[in-house]
Amino acid sequence: MITFEDVVKVYPGGSTAVDHLSLELPTGKLTALVGPSGCGKTTSLRMINRMVTPTSGRILIDGEDVAGRDEAALRRGIGYVIQHAGLFPHRTVLDNVATVPVLLGKTRREARAAAQELLERVGLSADFAKRYPAQLSGGQQQRVGVARALAADPPIMLMDEPFSAVDPVVREQLHREFLRLQEDLGKTIALVTHDIDEAIKLGDRVAVFRQGGRLAQVGTPRELLAAPSDDFVAEFVGRDRGLRGLSFDSAAGLPVRPVDGLLLDDAGRPLGWPGDDGPRDTGGTFTKDDSLRVVADLAIRSPVGIAVRVGPDGAADGLVSHHDLADYLAGRRS
Amino acid sequence: MDACRVNLSYLLDPAHWEIGAAYSIPTLILAHLGYTVLALLIGTVVALPVGLYIGHTGRGSFLAINAGNAGRSLPTLGLLMLLVTLLGLGLLPVLIALTVLVVPPILTSTYAGMRSLDRRVVDAARGMGMRSWQVLTRVELPMALPVLMGGFRSAALQVVATATVAAAVGLSGLGRLLIDGLAVNDYSRVLAGAIVVAVLAVLVDLSLALVQRWIVSPGLKGTD
Numbered sequence: 001m002i003t004f005e006d007v008v009k010v011y012p013g014g015s016t017a018v019d020h021l022s023l024e025l026p027t028g029k030l031t032a033l034v035g036p037s038g039c040g041k042t043t044s045l046r047m048i049n050r051m052v053t054p055t056s057g058r059i060l061i062d063g064e065d066v067a068g069r070d071e072a073a074l075r076r077g078i079g080y081v082i083q084h085a086g087l088f089p090h091r092t093v094l095d096n097v098a099t100v101p102v103l104l105g106k107t108r109r110e111a112r113a114a115a116q117e118l119l120e121r122v123g124l125s126a127d128f129a130k131r132y133p134a135q136l137s138g139g140q141q142q143r144v145g146v147a148r149a150l151a152a153d154p155p156i157m158l159m160d161e162p163f164s165a166v167d168p169v170v171r172e173q174l175h176r177e178f179l180r181l182q183e184d185l186g187k188t189i190a191l192v193t194h195d196i197d198e199a200i201k202l203g204d205r206v207a208v209f210r211q212g213g214r215l216a217q218v219g220t221p222r223e224l225l226a227a228p229s230d231d232f233v234a235e236f237v238g239r240d241r242g243l244r245g246l247s248f249d250s251a252a253g254l255p256v257r258p259v260d261g262l263l264l265d266d267a268g269r270p271l272g273w274p275g276d277d278g279p280r281d282t283g284g285t286f287t288k289d290d291s292l293r294v295v296a297d298l299a300i301r302s303p304v305g306i307a308v309r310v311g312p313d314g315a316a317d318g319l320v321s322h323h324d325l326a327d328y329l330a331g332r333r334s
Numbered sequence: 335m336d337a338c339r340v341n342l343s344y345l346l347d348p349a350h351w352e353i354g355a356a357y358s359i360p361t362l363i364l365a366h367l368g369y370t371v372l373a374l375l376i377g378t379v380v381a382l383p384v385g386l387y388i389g390h391t392g393r394g395s396f397l398a399i400n401a402g403n404a405g406r407s408l409p410t411l412g413l414l415m416l417l418v419t420l421l422g423l424g425l426l427p428v429l430i431a432l433t434v435l436v437v438p439p440i441l442t443s444t445y446a447g448m449r450s451l452d453r454r455v456v457d458a459a460r461g462m463g464m465r466s467w468q469v470l471t472r473v474e475l476p477m478a479l480p481v482l483m484g485g486f487r488s489a490a491l492q493v494v495a496t497a498t499v500a501a502a503v504g505l506s507g508l509g510r511l512l513i514d515g516l517a518v519n520d521y522s523r524v525l526a527g528a529i530v531v532a533v534l535a536v537l538v539d540l541s542l543a544l545v546q547r548w549i550v551s552p553g554l555k556g557t558d
Contacts, residue, residue: 049461051457051460051461071463072463072464072465073463074463075460075461075462075463076462076463077463078463080458080461080462082454082457082458082461083454084454085458086452086454086455086457086458087455087458088455088458088459088473088477089452089455089477089551089553089554090473090476090477090550090551090553090554091551091553092553099462100462100463103462103463103464103468132551132552132553133553134553148462149462158461
């Protein structure tokens with residue numbers, strides 16, 4: 001666990017970057033630090049690995065004050081990922097990934113062998129190993145950046161806007177891969193972002209900062225969307241928070257009505273809704289594992305206003321209309 | 335003065351190319367290269383650490399910039415004469431004068447190379463737990479090498495051309511052909527000296543270009 005105890009950072013010149021921050025980042029969870037620019041989120045992150053020294057207050061890792069640790073040794077035990085990846089342009093991808101293990105005393109050969117495995121783990125094939133960073137796309141560089149941070153298998157990772165330099169399509173893909181990776185690894189992660197959607201999507205917990213370096217609210221994404229503590233947080237999380245909040249509710253408990261009127265193939269899989277010019281596309285289907293947001297989206301996009309649920313075999317096993325969903329949400333509220 | 339007598343006869347005379355003979359062209363080239371290499375070596379030992387320190391810490395950058403400008407404006411021959419009157423004849427005044435010539439380009443280019451680095455990469459290196467000297471030797475220096483080598487090559491070119499002044503104070507080197515040729519009105523000898531100095535300068539630069547190719551990471555070439 002990473003603990004901020006009443007941490008203050010005032011820069012020479014008098015500007016307050018972080019104002020009496022007390023915050024806990026639980027072990028094995030991803031805590032997203034989010035807020036507008038100049039809110040102290042990056043400064044807070046950089047105080048964890050002593051890249052920035054607090055003016056007052058303490059930062060503890062599992063109860064131990066980081067100020068008492070040797071700087072370099074502390075940092076080698078903490079993965080560090082930054083925007084644009086910050087890869088060493090003069091080293092190959094493989095040697096970039098091998099950096100920290102070599103610093104920790106592994107032979108170059110051992111470190112490279114381990115680095116090769118890690119590259120595959122972050123979705124880069126073996127032939128990337130010998131390339132130089134300038135030969136990679138932004139998304140590939142960012143993957144290498146993550147692999148480099150993971151190389152010494154640190155329990156903690158600090159990530160400063162790790163996905164903001166890539167285009168939305170690649171970002172989406174990196175998010176998915178990253179969540180899958182984190183599910184396996186269970187690192188304690190502090191992730192800085194200015195993008196509330198990213199924070200909500202990736203964070204187990206989200207800490208919202210406001211200008212002047214003050215913590216506005218901390219909680220699970222769901223809590224944040226459901227009950228923002230004040231107008232600032234409400235505005236920051238956005239006007240469509242009601243709809244976005246649905247992404248945390250499983251469709252498993254949603255009652256469905258029997259399949260009726262839908263065109264099916266021999267195996268019971270949906271072909272579409274009857275129309276004058278043949279079947280009309282259902283716009284997709286959902287399963288019990290999907291969120292209510294998916295169901296709402298399907299119901300809105302469906303030509304007949306009905307979302308189709310399928311079972312594990314792909315066969316349609318239930319229907320949900322707008323009205324069903326609205327009734328379900330209304331019933332849940334009371 | 336008989337301008338018609340200026341020809342390649344001195345340069346092409348095999349007697350002047352006898353290896354090991356005193357005053358033969360190979361002997362003079364060797365001495366010339368000796369002054370050049372010594373001056374570059376001393377200049378590098380002086381300028382490189384200072385440039386790296388200033389670039390790494392950002393402290394004293396005025397020194398890098400002003401020393402560069404001041405050094406460039408000093409006339410080497412005048413400086414050499416001054417040093418000879420102070421220190422007497424010998425190798426020392428020559429080496430000092432040539433070192434003063436090479437320090438500014440090396441210092442300035444080292445500093446410029448260090449300052450042109452992507453600071454995010456340096457930040458990443460620190461954040462990953464490199465100590466200050468590891469950041470310097472493993473990240474900053476290799477990344478600054480292309481710019482640094484540019485400065486070193488220009489220093490080498492200048493010193494190859496200027497090392498001819500050694501002959502003005504009685505030492506050896508290709509300047510002997512120029513000064514002695516002028517003294518005895520043997521303009522073919524002067525021409526030979528000029529040609530050999532020019533060819534030597536080109537060859538030195540070419541070999542340094544090869545060294546640069548060898549020591550600069552291929553990863554830094556695509557972006558330049």
